[in-house]
Amino acid sequence: MSVIDQIFEKAKQNPQKVAFPEALNEKMMEAAYQAGENGYIYPVLIGNPEEIGKTIQERGYNADVFTIVDIKEETYKHSLIERYIALPETRLKEKALNRRMADALQYAMVMQAVGDVDVTFAGIDYTTGDVLLAGQMIIGLKPGIATISSIGLCDIPGFNGSEGSLLAVGDSAVCTNPNAEQLASIAISACDTVKSLLDWQPRCAMVSYSTLGSGQGELIDKVTEAVKIANELRPDLDIDGEFQLDAAISPAVAAKKVKRESAVAGKANVIIWPDLNVGNVAVKLIQQFGKADAYGPMLQGFNKVICDCSRGAPVSELVGNIVISAVRAAGSK
Structure with a gap:
C-alpha cells in the first residue's frame, strides 16, 4: 500500500469537517464532492445556499453529501462571533469580526477557530496571500512559532x-x-x-x-x-x-x-x-x-490546519491535498 493510500485509509477511519469558502468553483466543488462521497471528509460549503444548491443540482451531485452554511444567516453568525471573541488571545473585536465575516474565507476560519469545522481549504479563487493573512489574523500561530x-x-x-x-x-x-x-x-x-x-x-x-x-x-x-x-x-x-x-x-x-x-x-x-x-x-x-x-506543500505553523492549494492543480491532486489536510487535523487533536 502506497503512502497516499495509507493516508486515505486513515482519513476514512476518522473523517473531519472541511470548510470550502470557494464553494461555487467548479474544480473545488468536484474535489469536495469526491472526498465527501468516498467518506474521507464531511464537506461544508460556505456561501449563498440558493446558488450553491442550484449548482449542486446542475452538476448532478447528491446534495446529502454536503453541509451548506448560509454566510448571511444572522443567528448562527452571531453565535460564531460570540464564541470567537470569548476565546483567549483573540485579536478581533465584535465589530471588526462582523465586517470580516462578509468574506467566505474569513467566515470559514472563524468556524474553524471555534471548532465547528476542522480544516479550511482554499486557494483557487483566493490568493496565497489572502489565505496566509486571514490565517494569521483569525487562526493565529502556535505558541513558540515565529513564522508560517x-x-x-x-x-x-x-x-x-x-x-x-x-x-x-x-x-x-x-x-x-x-x-x-x-x-x-x-x-x-x-x-x-x-x-x-x-x-x-x-x-x-x-x-x-x-x-x-x-x-x-x-x-x-x-x-x-x-x-x-x-x-x-x-x-x-x-x-x-x-x-x-x-x-x-x-x-x-x-x-x-x-x-x-x-x-x-x-x-x-x-x-x-x-x-x-x-x-x-x-x-x-x-x-x-x-x-x-x-x-504538498502543506502549510504549517498555524494553530489549526489551513490549506492553500495550487490553483492549477487537477481535481485528483486537490482531493489528495484535502485528505492530507483532514488527516493532519485529526492527528493534531
Whole structure:
C-alpha cells in the first residue's frame, strides 16, 4: 500500500469537517464532492445556499453529501462571533469580526477557530496571500512559532532511508530566507506535522554545506543557531545539525563525519533546508532526477490546519491535498 493510500485509509477511519469558502468553483466543488462521497471528509460549503444548491443540482451531485452554511444567516453568525471573541488571545473585536465575516474565507476560519469545522481549504479563487493573512489574523500561530512555513512529503524510488522511500522536506515553498529563529520554527512545525500525518517519531536534520563545523561562515552560523533555539524550545524533539545532506540520511556517511552521539545523523526522516533557494532547487532535483512523487506543500505553523492549494492543480491532486489536510487535523487533536 502506497503512502497516499495509507493516508486515505486513515482519513476514512476518522473523517473531519472541511470548510470550502470557494464553494461555487467548479474544480473545488468536484474535489469536495469526491472526498465527501468516498467518506474521507464531511464537506461544508460556505456561501449563498440558493446558488450553491442550484449548482449542486446542475452538476448532478447528491446534495446529502454536503453541509451548506448560509454566510448571511444572522443567528448562527452571531453565535460564531460570540464564541470567537470569548476565546483567549483573540485579536478581533465584535465589530471588526462582523465586517470580516462578509468574506467566505474569513467566515470559514472563524468556524474553524471555534471548532465547528476542522480544516479550511482554499486557494483557487483566493490568493496565497489572502489565505496566509486571514490565517494569521483569525487562526493565529502556535505558541513558540515565529513564522508560517510549509513541508512536503517525497516518495523517492530507490531511496532506502529510515522510513523506506519516504522523506519529509521543508521549507520549499513559503519562507524565502529565514533567520535562525524562523528556521527553528520551521523545524519544530515540520516535526509536529509529520507526527500528526504519519505517526512517525521525527528525526529532524537541519542541513547546510557543513557537517558539525567542517565549514565556516555566516550561512552555517544561522543553521547552528537554529538548532540551538529549536532544542531549547522543544527538548522533546530530536532536532540536530548542522549536517550535510549525506550525513543526515546515510548511516555510512554519518559514521565517518559525525563523531558524537546523535539520534538524527544517518537516519533523518525530516530535512530542513537553510533557505528557499536550496529548498526549491532540491525538490526539483528530487522530482526530475529521482522521479519522486512530492505531496504538498502543506502549510504549517498555524494553530489549526489551513490549506492553500495550487490553483492549477487537477481535481485528483486537490482531493489528495484535502485528505492530507483532514488527516493532519485529526492527528493534531
